[in-house]
Every structure is written in structure tokens, then in C-alpha cells.
Amino acid sequence: MILLEGNSLLNPSPGLIFWQLVVFSALVFILWKFAWKGILSALKEREGEIEGALRMAEETRAEMAKLKSDNDKLVMEAKKERDIIIKEAKEVSDKMIAEAKDRAVEQGNKIMEDAREAMTQERVKMMSQIKNEVSALSIEIAEKVIRKELSDKKAQESFVSELVSDAKLN
Amino acid sequence: MFKYIFTLVLFAFLSVSTAFSQHEAEHISTENEAHPALGEITHQEESFDIGGMIMHHIADEHGWEFSHGVKLPLPVILYTADRGIEIFSSSRLDHEQVYNGYKNEHEHILRVDAEGKVDESIHPMDFSITKNVATLMLAAILLIVIFISVSKGYVNNKGKAPKGIQSFMEPLIVYLRDEVVKPSIGKNYGKYFPYLLTLFFFIFINNLLGLLPGGANLTGNIAITLVLAVITFLITNLSANKYYWKHILLPDTPKWMWAIMIPVEIVGVLMKPLSLMIRLFANITAGHIIMLSLFGLIFIFKSWYVAPAIGIFALFMSAIELLVAFLQAFIFMLLTSMYIGSAIEEHHADHH
Incomplete structure (x- = not known):
């Protein structure tokens, strides 16, 4: 208690309270107006910027991943399409080749048939012509022969007799 | 790097304050000689009045005596x-x-x-303008200079990393905002934060100035803590919402208990700023008394041999006082924000 005796330790002095009120209020006002306002808004602004940048990086990363998967999908689809196209092309070409072959065979057959027919007709024509010619020739020969044979009487008689003998023999 | 500076400052502080106390002690003992009325209390003419010396140091004075005979008139x-x-x-x-x-x-x-x-x-x-008022003004000027330069840093280094004092203060401000004020007050913290920052740095810088040799015991003066506590009281009660007043005036207890509960709640409202006032005053004054008592021991023993031991104790105490300087400023601000937070807290109707 000796420390507290007769002194103003526990009695606030009005003068100091007055000055504290004045100086502290002024300090609060001045710092509020000229320091904290700027400091706090700058801090907030910077935090907003950092947050925005981080969010954008995250978004970009997600977008990149999406793009990549899209790309992969596209490539896959393209590959599939290519396979289909190749397959279809092959089918078409196979079909075309088969068709061409068939047609060629058909054509060939037809040509052969036509040729054969033409040949047959030609032969028939030729044969009939030959027959005609042979018959005409043989008649001519026969006429000539007969004319010559029958120029003398004796020969005629012998020929007739010969013909008769032949007929007897049969 | 910081460690070395810290140790250096501490040593400088200690050596100067030791010398300072020596002067003071001489001064007081000669004063006792000159005034037998005071000398008689201690019964010996040459004896050293440690109580008087301590009181002289922690109390206010007209003029600012840095050392014996070196007195700045105010x-x-x-x-x-x-x-x-x-x-x-x-x-x-x-x-x-x-x-x-x-x-x-x-x-x-x-x-x-x-x-x-x-x-x-x-x-x-x-x-x-006593020693305390002069210190008060000095502290205010220091704070204004420091924080306006910090604020300018944000304009000059816009979009760049903080520099110099700005990078020292920024983590402190961000820490106080995110770890102390935001959790205590809630989403409406922005309205109170500038005041709370001023409060914190005002107490902190005055605690530190009080540790300097020749420095005034400003935050250990009850007038200062009284004003700060009254401001906290006013902010808390003027921004309080209906839930706060309902909790005090119409507590959720059976009606027959109101005769006890309401006075208790009202005492609680007054006790909060009162405890703030006493806590800061007592902590800082106690720190000063301990430091001065340690130096006073040297003159009580009248021996050079105790000095090294006292020096080590004083070094230890100084380190603790530096911690206390921060801690008390922090606690005052934390409790103020918690009181404000409890006063503006929104309760839902179905809460209880």
C-alpha cells in the first residue's frame, strides 16, 4: 500500500483525460482518413486481384483439360470415320470389281455366242453354197460325161448293160 | 539479421536504463537530504527510498526529466x-x-x-502538457508518420510487392484482420476495423515507448486506459442490436430469476470495460515497477557485485516486457472486438 499512498496512480487526472480524448480522437480520425482507408482498400484490391488470377488459372486449366478431351474425342471419331470410309470404299470397289468381272464375263460369253452363231450361220451358208456348187458342177460333169459317153451307140449299150448288171447284183 | 538488431537494441536499452536509474537514485537520496521531512520517513539520512523512486518514475510529471538535471521544460x-x-x-x-x-x-x-x-x-x-501528454502527442505523430508512409507505399508500389515499412506492417495488419477481428466481429467487421487498428497500434507504440529509458508510463496511466475503455464501452453499447439488449433486460430465464439476472447482466456490461481499463493499467505499471525494483536493488545493496545478477534478471524481464507490450495491445484489441462482436451478433428466433 505504501506505493499507492498519496499519489495519483489510481486517480485519473482530468487534464490527461482531456488530452487523451483530444489527441486520440484526432489520431483515430487522421489515421482513418489518410492511412487505413488507403491501406485496407489496397489490400482488399490486391487480394481480389490474386483471387481473380487464381480463379482464372483454375478455369483455364479446366478448359484446357476439356479441350484436350474434346480433341481426343475428335481424333477418335475421325479415326472411326476414316475406318468406316475405308471399309465402305473397299466394299464399293470390291463390288465394282465384281460387277465389272461379271459384266466382262457376260460380255465375253455374249461375244463368243454371237461369234459361234455367226460362224454356224456362215458354215451353213457355205455348206449350202458348196452343195449348190458341187451339185451344179456334178450335173455339169455328169452332162459332159453323159454327153461324151452317149456319143457312140456301143458305149451306151455297154453302160446300160453295166447298170443292169449292177442292179442284178444288188 | 533481425535477431542481432533485437539483441543490440536490448543491450543498449538495458545499459542506458541502468545508468538512468543510478542517476535517479542519487537524485532522490540528495533530495531526501535536502528535505528532512521526507528523509525522516526512511529513518536514515543516506537511505534510499525505493518506493519514492518507483512512484516518481511511473507517475506523471510537469516537464520531462530524462536524467538527473536534464529536464525538458513543457x-x-x-x-x-x-x-x-x-x-x-x-x-x-x-x-x-x-x-x-x-x-x-x-x-x-x-x-x-x-x-x-x-x-x-x-x-x-x-x-x-505533462510528460505523459507530450508522449501521447509524440506517439500520435509517430503513428501518423508511420502509417501515412505505409499508405503511400500502396500508392507508389501499386501492383508490386510491398517494400520497407509497408512489408513490415502488412502481415501484422492482415493477421489482425483475418485472425482477430474477422472471427470476433463477423462479416460487418469493416466498420470497426480502422478504429481497432488505431487502438492496437496506439497501445503497442506507447507500451514500447514506455520501455525506453526516460519514457513515460503512458499506457500504465489509468487516465489513458480509462478513456480507451470508455470508448470501447460506447462503441459496444451504441452499436448493439436488439438481441444484445434483450439478453440483458429480458434474459431467457424464469421470470422470478430476473431480480438476480438483470443486475448481474448490467454489472457484466460495466465490468467488461472496467476490466479492460484495469488490465492494461496494471500490466504495464507492474512491468515498470518490477524493472525499477530490480534496478533499485543495486542501490539497496550498495554493491557493484549484485549488478551483473540484476542485469541478467533485468534482461530477462525486458524480454518479457517486450512480449507484454505486444500482448497487452493485442488483448485490448481482441477483447474490444469480441465485445463489439457479441453486441452486434445476429441471433435467430429459434436459437434457444
């Missing part, structure tokens, strides 16, 4: 009903001098008549 401002405002230098009242009918008796300025008798009928109102 203006004395008095208001009396009959003479109005009078301003003169505190050096006019040094050494028990009477000036213009005024006398400084244990830092109370009294009106005296021609024969040197105290005139009890007149109570001069003392608005002097």
Missing part, C-alpha cells in the same frame, strides 16, 4: 475561474519555486498566497 496550462487560462513553462515551478502564485507540490499545481500558504478555495484545472 508548457503548464492552467485554468482558474478568477484568472482564466494561464500558460507558462514548467521550469518556473522547478525546485519548489513559486511562480505567479502557483506551486508544484507532488505534481499537483496549487495556488499559494504571498506568504506561501496554499489557497484551498481555488482549484486550478490543470491542462498542462
Whole structure:
């Protein structure tokens, strides 16, 4: 208690309270107006910027991943399409080749048939012509022969007799 | 790097304050010789009045005595009903001098008549720039200079990393905002945060200035803590919502208990700022008393041999006092924000 005796330790002095009120209020006002306002808004602004940048990086990363998967999908689809196209092309070409072959065979057959027919007709024509010619020739020969044979009487008689003998023999 | 600077400052502080205490002690003992009335209390003429020395250090004074004989005169401002405002230098009242009918008796300025008798009928109102008021102004100027330069840093280094003092203060401000004020007050913290920052840095810088040799015990002065506590009380109760008042005036207890509960709640409302006031005052004053008692021991033992041991103790105490300087500022701000937070907290109707 000796420390507290007769002194103003526990009695606030009005003068100091007055000055504290004045100086502290002024300090609060001045710092509020000229320091904290700027400091706090700058801090907030910077935090907003950092947050925005981080969010954008995250978004970009997600977008990149999406793009990549899209790309992969596209490539896959393209590959599939290519396979289909190749397959279809092959089918078409196979079909075309088969068709061409068939047609060629058909054509060939037809040509052969036509040729054969033409040949047959030609032969028939030729044969009939030959027959005609042979018959005409043989008649001519026969006429000539007969004319010559029958120029003398004796020969005629012998020929007739010969013909008769032949007929007897049969 | 910081460690080295810290140690260096600590050593410088210690050596200077030790020397300072020595001067003070001499001063007091010679004073006792000169005034037998005071000397008699200690029964020995040469004996050292440690209580007086400590009180002298933690109390306010007119003029700022850095060391024995090195006293900065400060203006004395008095208001009396009959003479109005009078301003003169505190050096006019040094050494028990009477000036213009005024006398400084244990830092109370009294009106005296021609024969040197105290005139009890007149109570001069003392608005002097005392050591504490001068420290108060110094601290305010320091804070303004520091934080305006920090604020300018944000304009000059816009979009760049903080530099210099700005990068020292920024983590502290961000820490106080995110770890103390935001959790305590809630989403409406923005309205109170600038005041709370001023409060924190005001207490912190004055605690540190008080640790300097020759520094005033400003935050250990009850007038200062009283004003700070009253401001906290006003902010808390003026921004309080209906839930706060309902909790105090219509508590959720059976009605027959209201006779007990309401007075208890009202005492609680008053007790909060009162505890703030006492806590800061007592912690800082206690720290000063411990430091001064340690240095006083050297003069009580009247031996050089105890000095190294006292030095080590004092070093230890100084480190603790640095911690306390931060801690008390932090606690004052934390509790203020918690009181505000509890006053503006929104309760839902179905909460209880």
C-alpha cells in the first residue's frame, strides 16, 4: 500500500483525460482518413486481384483439360470415320470389281455366242453354197460325161448293160 | 539479421536504463537530504527510498526529466475561474519555486498566497502538457508518420510487392484482420476495423515507448486506459442490436430469476470495460515497477557485485516486457472486438 499512498496512480487526472480524448480522437480520425482507408482498400484490391488470377488459372486449366478431351474425342471419331470410309470404299470397289468381272464375263460369253452363231450361220451358208456348187458342177460333169459317153451307140449299150448288171447284183 | 538488431537494441536499452536509474537514485537520496521531512520517513539520512523512486518514475510529471538535471521544460496550462487560462513553462515551478502564485507540490499545481500558504478555495484545472501528454502527442505523430508512409507505399508500389515499412506492417495488419477481428466481429467487421487498428497500434507504440529509458508510463496511466475503455464501452453499447439488449433486460430465464439476472447482466456490461481499463493499467505499471525494483536493488545493496545478477534478471524481464507490450495491445484489441462482436451478433428466433 505504501506505493499507492498519496499519489495519483489510481486517480485519473482530468487534464490527461482531456488530452487523451483530444489527441486520440484526432489520431483515430487522421489515421482513418489518410492511412487505413488507403491501406485496407489496397489490400482488399490486391487480394481480389490474386483471387481473380487464381480463379482464372483454375478455369483455364479446366478448359484446357476439356479441350484436350474434346480433341481426343475428335481424333477418335475421325479415326472411326476414316475406318468406316475405308471399309465402305473397299466394299464399293470390291463390288465394282465384281460387277465389272461379271459384266466382262457376260460380255465375253455374249461375244463368243454371237461369234459361234455367226460362224454356224456362215458354215451353213457355205455348206449350202458348196452343195449348190458341187451339185451344179456334178450335173455339169455328169452332162459332159453323159454327153461324151452317149456319143457312140456301143458305149451306151455297154453302160446300160453295166447298170443292169449292177442292179442284178444288188 | 533481425535477431542481432533485437539483441543490440536490448543491450543498449538495458545499459542506458541502468545508468538512468543510478542517476535517479542519487537524485532522490540528495533530495531526501535536502528535505528532512521526507528523509525522516526512511529513518536514515543516506537511505534510499525505493518506493519514492518507483512512484516518481511511473507517475506523471510537469516537464520531462530524462536524467538527473536534464529536464525538458513543457508548457503548464492552467485554468482558474478568477484568472482564466494561464500558460507558462514548467521550469518556473522547478525546485519548489513559486511562480505567479502557483506551486508544484507532488505534481499537483496549487495556488499559494504571498506568504506561501496554499489557497484551498481555488482549484486550478490543470491542462498542462505533462510528460505523459507530450508522449501521447509524440506517439500520435509517430503513428501518423508511420502509417501515412505505409499508405503511400500502396500508392507508389501499386501492383508490386510491398517494400520497407509497408512489408513490415502488412502481415501484422492482415493477421489482425483475418485472425482477430474477422472471427470476433463477423462479416460487418469493416466498420470497426480502422478504429481497432488505431487502438492496437496506439497501445503497442506507447507500451514500447514506455520501455525506453526516460519514457513515460503512458499506457500504465489509468487516465489513458480509462478513456480507451470508455470508448470501447460506447462503441459496444451504441452499436448493439436488439438481441444484445434483450439478453440483458429480458434474459431467457424464469421470470422470478430476473431480480438476480438483470443486475448481474448490467454489472457484466460495466465490468467488461472496467476490466479492460484495469488490465492494461496494471500490466504495464507492474512491468515498470518490477524493472525499477530490480534496478533499485543495486542501490539497496550498495554493491557493484549484485549488478551483473540484476542485469541478467533485468534482461530477462525486458524480454518479457517486450512480449507484454505486444500482448497487452493485442488483448485490448481482441477483447474490444469480441465485445463489439457479441453486441452486434445476429441471433435467430429459434436459437434457444
